[in-house]
Amino acid sequence: MDRRQFNKTLAAAGTLASLSPFGIVRAQGAKLKVGVLLPRSGTQAFIGQSCQFGADIAPAVIKQMMGVDIELMNADTETNVDTARSRAERLISEGAQVLVGPFDSGAAGAIAQVAEQKGVPFVINIAAAPQITEQGYKYTFRNFPTAVDLVRNGLALIGDLFQATSTVPRTAVFMHVNDTFGQAMAKGVGGLMPRLTQLPFKIVDTISYDPAAKDLTVEVAKAKATGADFLLLVCRLNDAIILRREMVKQRWNPMGIIGPGNPGMYENQFYSALGKLSEHCISNVPWYNPKAELTKLIEAQMIKQFPKEKLMFHALNVGFTFESIMIAADAYKRARTSNSKELTEAIRQTDIKNRMMIGGPIKFNAKGQVEGIGSAAIQNLNQRPTVVLPVAAAEAKPVFPVPGYVKKS
Amino acid sequence: MPIDLIFNVVIAGVLTGLVYGLMALGLSVIFGVVRVVNFAHGEMMTIAMYATVVLFAAWKLDPFLAIFPAALAFFVFGYFLQSTLINPFITRPEHSQFMLLVAVAIIMVNGLLMIFGPTARNVQVDYQLESWELGKILFDKARVYAALTAMATSAALFAFFKFSRPGKAIRACADNHLGAKVVGLNVKHLYALTFGIGSACVAVAGCLMVLLVDVTPVLGPAYTLLAFVIVIVGGLGSMGGALLGGVLIGVSEAVAGLFITPSAKSMVSFALLILVLLFRPQGLLGRKS
Numbered sequence: 001m002d003r004r005q006f007n008k009t010l011a012a013a014g015t016l017a018s019l020s021p022f023g024i025v026r027a028q029g030a031k032l033k034v035g036v037l038l039p040r041s042g043t044q045a046f047i048g049q050s051c052q053f054g055a056d057i058a059p060a061v062i063k064q065m066m067g068v069d070i071e072l073m074n075a076d077t078e079t080n081v082d083t084a085r086s087r088a089e090r091l092i093s094e095g096a097q098v099l100v101g102p103f104d105s106g107a108a109g110a111i112a113q114v115a116e117q118k119g120v121p122f123v124i125n126i127a128a129a130p131q132i133t134e135q136g137y138k139y140t141f142r143n144f145p146t147a148v149d150l151v152r153n154g155l156a157l158i159g160d161l162f163q164a165t166s167t168v169p170r171t172a173v174f175m176h177v178n179d180t181f182g183q184a185m186a187k188g189v190g191g192l193m194p195r196l197t198q199l200p201f202k203i204v205d206t207i208s209y210d211p212a213a214k215d216l217t218v219e220v221a222k223a224k225a226t227g228a229d230f231l232l233l234v235c236r237l238n239d240a241i242i243l244r245r246e247m248v249k250q251r252w253n254p255m256g257i258i259g260p261g262n263p264g265m266y267e268n269q270f271y272s273a274l275g276k277l278s279e280h281c282i283s284n285v286p287w288y289n290p291k292a293e294l295t296k297l298i299e300a301q302m303i304k305q306f307p308k309e310k311l312m313f314h315a316l317n318v319g320f321t322f323e324s325i326m327i328a329a330d331a332y333k334r335a336r337t338s339n340s341k342e343l344t345e346a347i348r349q350t351d352i353k354n355r356m357m358i359g360g361p362i363k364f365n366a367k368g369q370v371e372g373i374g375s376a377a378i379q380n381l382n383q384r385p386t387v388v389l390p391v392a393a394a395e396a397k398p399v400f401p402v403p404g405y406v407k408k409s
Numbered sequence: 410m411p412i413d414l415i416f417n418v419v420i421a422g423v424l425t426g427l428v429y430g431l432m433a434l435g436l437s438v439i440f441g442v443v444r445v446v447n448f449a450h451g452e453m454m455t456i457a458m459y460a461t462v463v464l465f466a467a468w469k470l471d472p473f474l475a476i477f478p479a480a481l482a483f484f485v486f487g488y489f490l491q492s493t494l495i496n497p498f499i500t501r502p503e504h505s506q507f508m509l510l511v512a513v514a515i516i517m518v519n520g521l522l523m524i525f526g527p528t529a530r531n532v533q534v535d536y537q538l539e540s541w542e543l544g545k546i547l548f549d550k551a552r553v554y555a556a557l558t559a560m561a562t563s564a565a566l567f568a569f570f571k572f573s574r575p576g577k578a579i580r581a582c583a584d585n586h587l588g589a590k591v592v593g594l595n596v597k598h599l600y601a602l603t604f605g606i607g608s609a610c611v612a613v614a615g616c617l618m619v620l621l622v623d624v625t626p627v628l629g630p631a632y633t634l635l636a637f638v639i640v641i642v643g644g645l646g647s648m649g650g651a652l653l654g655g656v657l658i659g660v661s662e663a664v665a666g667l668f669i670t671p672s673a674k675s676m677v678s679f680a681l682l683i684l685v686l687l688f689r690p691q692g693l694l695g696r697k698s
Contacts, residue, residue, distance in 0.1 A: 041527030042627065178672050209671045214622040214631075217421045217549075218666030218674070225414040238529055238623065248538045249549050250417075273531075277538075 031071040032332045034058075034325055035096030037087055037111060038103055042079025043212045046237050046269040050314040051103050051125060054321030057301040058329075061322070065297070068329040077107050085110040092118045097338040098328040103317070105129035105147075105180040112140040121331075121344040125324040126317070128261070129184040133369040139344055141368040143323055145286060145375075147181070150261030151188030153375035154284035158232075158258055159199050160389050161282070161377055165400040169229035169255055171204045175219065175243070176234035177211040185234040185262060204228050211236045216246050224252040230401075231257045233265075240264035241273045248277060255401035259283040266378050266385040268313035278380050280402035287358055287376040287387065288315040294356045298322060312385060319356045327352065327362060358393070410667075413545035418663045420548065424556040426659020428617050430652035431559040432632065433639035434566065435610030441646030442583040442603040445495060446503075448510035451632030452517040453608060457483060457615025458624040459525060465532040472532055473558060476616045480609040487608025492601040499600070514629065521626035529623040537620060555617040562613050563652055566606070570648070579603050583646075638678055642685045644695025653693060657681065 036055045039048035052074070059070040073096050077084035084107035088099055092114070099115055099122040102108055108127035115122035116137050124132065124142040128150050133142050145153070162168060174189060176182040186206065193203060205226045209219045220243060223231065231254050235243065244257075257280075259265055265281040288295055298318065299311045311318060331346035332338065352362040359373040377389035381396055388398035436450045447453075460479050464470040494513070498506050534551070541548040570576035582589040582599045590596055622628075635658070640646075643654025658678045665677035685692060 041522070043625075045527040045529075045625075207671060210674075213671075214628075215425065216671075217425075218418050218663050219671045221414055221417050221421070222667060222671070225411055241529075242623070245538060249540050250547055251540065251542070269528075 030338070031069040032329060032338060033071045033073055033095050033097045034328055035073045035075060035088070035091030035099045035101075036321075036325075037075050037077050037084060037091070037099060037101030037107070038321075039079040039107070040074075040076040042077075043238050044079040044104060044236060046267060047103055047263055047317060048076070048079070050267065050317040051101075051321040053302065053306060053309060053314050054125075054298075054318035055100070055325060057298060057305055057318070058322050058325040060305070061297050061301050062326060062329045065294075065326075066329055066333050068333050070325065070329060077102050077104070079104070081106040081110045085114055088114040088122075089118075092120050096120065097340065098123065098332075098343060100321070100324045100328065101125055103127065103321075105132065105184060108132050108142075109180065112137050115139045119340050119344075121328070121340060121347050123324040123327050123347065125321040126263075127181070129180050131184075133367045137368065139340075141327070141347055141350075141364050141370075143327060143362055143370045143373075144320055145261075145373045146369065147184035147188045147261070148191070149373070150285075150375065151185060151192055154260030155189070155192060155196055155199065157284040157375060157377045157389055158260065159196070161258070161398055161400055162200065164389060164391070164398055167255070167400055168200045170201055171226070171228040172201045172230050172232045173223045173226045173228035174203045174206045174232045174234075175223055176206070176208055177236055177239060178208040179211050179236075181262075182208065182211065182234050185260070189232070189234075189260065201229065203232065209239065211239050213239055213242065216243050217250075219243070220246040220250050220252065224250055228254060230255040233257050233259050234262045235259065235264040236262075237264045237267050237269055240270060244274055244277055244281070253402075253404045257281045259285070261285055261375060263316070265380065266313075266316070268309075271313070271380070271383045275383070278383060280399055281380050282388075282398070282400070283378045283385075284375050285316060285378060286320075286373050287378060288319045288356050289358050292354075292356055294354055295319075298356060315385070316357075323352075323355060323357060323362065326355075411545075415667065416546050418667045419660060420546065421552065422660035422663030423656055424549070424552040424659075425621065425663075426656035427556040427559040427652070428614060428621065428655070429635065429639055429659055430643075430655025431562055432611060432614035432618070433636045433643070433651040433655055434563060434648060435607040435614065436636045437640045437643070437646055437648060437651040438566070438610065439604055439607035440640070441648075442579055443491070443495075443499070443600045445499065445506050446510070447604075447607070448507060448633060449514035449517060449629075450611060450636050451634070452514040452629030453483070453487075454611045454615040454618065454632055455521060455624060455626065455629040456517060457612040458619040458628070459521060459530070460612075461616045461619045462530045462532055462624060465534075471534060472616045472620055473554065476558070476613050479612040479616050483612035484605040484609040486605075488601045488605035490608070491604030492597065495604065496597060496600065514633070518626050518629055525626060527625060527627070529625045531623040532619055534620070551620040555620055558617055559614070562610065563648070566610065567648060569606075575599070575602060635678075638682050641692055642682055644692025647692065647694045647696070650692050650694035657693075 038051050062068055073091055075087035088111040103126045105127040108124050122140045126144050128147040130146040176186045266283045271278045302311050335342045335346035376387050378385045379388045387393050387395045439447050457479050461472045461475045464475045498509050536550045539550045578594050579599050639654035639658050640651050643650030661677050662674040666674045
């Protein structure tokens, strides 16, 4: 090595060394460190683990699609808001360049505060409380409908369901979990119902309950006593299983159970825990497009990595979790840096058309919210989630009232 | 509000309360004699629930039959836990005992998490979703069976302490520790025996509880707290008080859910606890120290 070569090498090394303390690493060749926060234990463990599949398959699919290397840094929020906050802080201190998660509105609110304090972008996979994107946060983005949108879409689909089945239920009892998500949904239902005069039913009673409840005897007895035609239910997973069993024990057979935009009744565990009792429950939720190119890629990777799992039972969780990591990877590719400000700005400019979930392109508005994500009515038929509405996407006709319904005299 | 709804809710509260009572009975028996508060009580019940799930999954053993092996195993476990780990702490300050049993509880929760993971598990027996109908009143079969078993177990325990020689010796220990030693009773053995009996009680409660709720490793602390509330309301050390406290808490939670809001169930049981502490600190059936 001559003097000139030595000087050049020294200058290059000096440049790299001067950049590294600020955490600036040019994109190509370097891995993007994605902190994935999910409730893999606690009452939402099954859904958290379901979302985790989406995260686990993301590095391979994204590498294949975009050529971007992803390094996942997984953290368990334990279905606890305080734990979510501390895990987010820890991930950032350990070098996470972007945060993704956390399937819970309460946890999302806490992580958003941490992301804002530390100046690290945070892409929400699933969380619906409207206030998360109403705080003026600069680093928080959400590719999931707000509770108001979920309820609006969900209630509209209920109207379509009644039309499609030529039924006119007059009353509903509304049961909801009393966590951040459940309360936001209840607020949405309460706000929208009086304006939706085309819906033939009125809500005769509203019953809230703890999502970690171990026993729902009283709640179900109270709901049954209203004599409502159908059950409008905003639930999580474990409580949905307990509630369905309790309905059978108390011999309550309403016309049906309809979720206006919540998880629980289309999850894999709901089918395996309840078997035939899971049949005919309806969930009006954002859903995936089975024909999309991206879906096929994801499904192939899912089979490769998790041969025992079927995408259809994890579709919503996998789809939105994958998409949130894809948003980060896409921004990283365009920004060509992991510098948080530049990465955040690149996320803000996102415009992804090739997506897995039904809806328009992934584009954030000024508040960091993706708009125009639609919903489909998913009914449990033959112990699998089946699209029954809208008609254009339907795989089967909706069944309503459900078998076993006894018409009151 | 329809009267049948109130009846249904109260009956469910009584039946669940009896199982709660049996769970708390174990705690009360241990404290009444050994004077150590078992802060791992709920966690021990969770282990019993998992044992029932495993026995059912492996051999389709009905939870009511699983009671026998589970109670025996827990008796042995409790006996050795007391004689090897807890006994040296009997004369130490209460905070040392507290730390020891909290540590045991934490180990149990994390051990369960490592073995079974965080997912909820249950047993599915054919009568679990069935109920009897009497007019408009419904009796949940599993709950009725569980409550009857809880009552039978409590009665057997009462009989043991009242009529058997070891039971009388244990009561003598509880009444007068020094006197028991003076007359030549093997106090160390009797303490371990009591802990074993309390553990067997909690094992039976676990076998029954798994019919009513799904089990997860993190269930333990909530049940430890519930057992405390029950025994404090009923009277710490009083066996009848534990059963009465269980029923009271079961019914008050159910009625609160009906008349106030289901979310306020725990609030009412804690309010009841505060009232008892204020106006009858020794508990409803407890003796003044």
